[in-house]
Amino acid sequence: MSFSDHLENDLKNLEGFEERRAANARPKAKPRMDPKQVQALAALNDKLRNGRFTADLLRTATRVGHGYRTKVRMTWLGPTLRLEAREHRLDLRAEPDGVRAHFSVDGQEQGTRRVDLDGSGEEFARNWMEAVGPAPPPAPVPELDAD
Secondary structure, eight states: OOHHHHHHHHHHHHHHHHHHHHHHHSOOOOOOOOHHHHHHHHHHHHHHHHSHHHHHHHHHHHHHHHHTTOOEEEEEETTEEEEEETTEEEEEEEETTEEEEEEEETTEEEEEEEEOTTSOHHHHHHHHHHHHOOOOOOOOOOOOOOO
16 A cells, blocks of 8 residues: 555544544433423432332331342432342332332333332332242252262
């Protein structure tokens, strides 16, 4: 390749790089929420994080999970409360229309349901743990022959 071919190739690469950088640098337009919606969502997030429903839900899920010999992992991911028990997952998220529960099994969403934060967290946890069910019995250990 000659010097002019190298120079032309370098210029093309530089132009492509600048175009990609400019495209990535543009701010992405997010839909803006009404200030009243923002306040309502903040109130729901606060109630989800600090309310009696959540305390009852966490306490009952842990207690029922212990009886089922199942570890229930609880994690806050930003405004989302995630509970995991074996292959089952429950995500509670505050959304503009209220708090919704998203149910998943093996990473596949099974459905959603609106949650009443003034309702019983204990009943909600028991219903979810019934879907999880007790842990399967351990596999029998084969006996070794002492020959």
